[in-house]
Amino acid sequence: MKDWRGNGNSLWKTIGASNHTDKERERDDYYATDPVAVDKLLTVEQPNKRIWECACGGGHLSERLTERGYAVYSTDIKDRGYDQMNRVVDFLAQKTRPFSGDYDILTNPPYKFAKEFVQKALDLLPAGCRCYMFLKLTFLEGKARYAELFKNNPPRKIYVFSERVLCAKNGEFERMRESGGSCVAFAWFVWEKGYKGKTTVGWI
Numbered sequence: 001m002k003d004w005r006g007n008g009n010s011l012w013k014t015i016g017a018s019n020h021t022d023k024e025r026e027r028d029d030y031y032a033t034d035p036v037a038v039d040k041l042l043t044v045e046q047p048n049k050r051i052w053e054c055a056c057g058g059g060h061l062s063e064r065l066t067e068r069g070y071a072v073y074s075t076d077i078k079d080r081g082y083d084q085m086n087r088v089v090d091f092l093a094q095k096t097r098p099f100s101g102d103y104d105i106l107t108n109p110p111y112k113f114a115k116e117f118v119q120k121a122l123d124l125l126p127a128g129c130r131c132y133m134f135l136k137l138t139f140l141e142g143k144a145r146y147a148e149l150f151k152n153n154p155p156r157k158i159y160v161f162s163e164r165v166l167c168a169k170n171g172e173f174e175r176m177r178e179s180g181g182s183c184v185a186f187a188w189f190v191w192e193k194g195y196k197g198k199t200t201v202g203w204i
Contacts, residue, residue: 030080032057033108033134034166035064040204041132041188042068044159048129050103054091055110055117058082061134065106073098092120102126108134115149118191122153125193130156137185156195159188159204 038061049070053062056074059082065072066084074082075089075098092113105125109117114135121131137160139145165186188204 030057030110031108032060035060037061037108037134037161037165037186037188038064038068040161040165041159044202044204045132045157045188045190047106047132048102048104050099050101052098052103052105053107054089054105054121055107056082056085057108059084061106061108073103092116094120094124097124097126102129104130104132106132111136111139114139115145118149118153118189122191122193127194128192130190130192133189133191134186135189137187139189152196153191154196154199155189156192156197156199157188157190158199158201159190160201161186162203 047070050073051065051070052073052075053065054075056062056076058080059074062072062074062082062084072084074085075087075091076082076085077088077090079085079088103126105121107117114133118131118133121133125131140150140158164184
């Protein structure tokens with residue numbers, strides 16, 4: 001279906017159906033998050049002072065967390081030029097915790113592997129610690145996600161953004177703003193290792 005400008009992809013971008021825009025997607029699904037997403041999260045949550053940003057990209061979230069007083073351990077599957085990145089790490093292949101003691105995991109995971117990122121985070125976190133995942137609202141949908149993730153590991157909380165937050169390909173925020181911004185709805189999904197109760201939804 002085309003929009004009024006003849007763009008056949010616009011409808012699918014609006015609902016977040018990424019399989020209709022594969023030719024336009026960054027190879028490793030690198031879409032940087034506007035740091036304002038951290039600011040909004042910290043109005044409602046108090047993460048552990050030690051945080052693992054496991055898909056840090058250009059360091060947009062890591063830098064804002066550091067500015068807010070958190071000790072951030074930053075890794076990614078490749079070096080994207082962030083000078084404070086600690087290590088190049090394939091998060092999904094990680095078998096051991098990077099350090100002892102409590103810590104939380106916070107990231108915008110590559111969407112095509114988002115379910116696997118959540119599962120790996122819950123596997124690597126100490127009991128009672130949390131993972132904060134910046135995800136499309138459409139992540140709530142799907143039989144496979146329900147059966148393999150939500151049924152036995154429901155999020156403790158979901159914080160829906162009341163305004164659109166930019167998630168820019170290759171971190172090109174200005175280019176995205178010039179082209180009209182974002183039409184995709186995002187939320188912070190918060191899992192706590194060991195939590196089996198109901199999911200609470202709020203707005204930020």
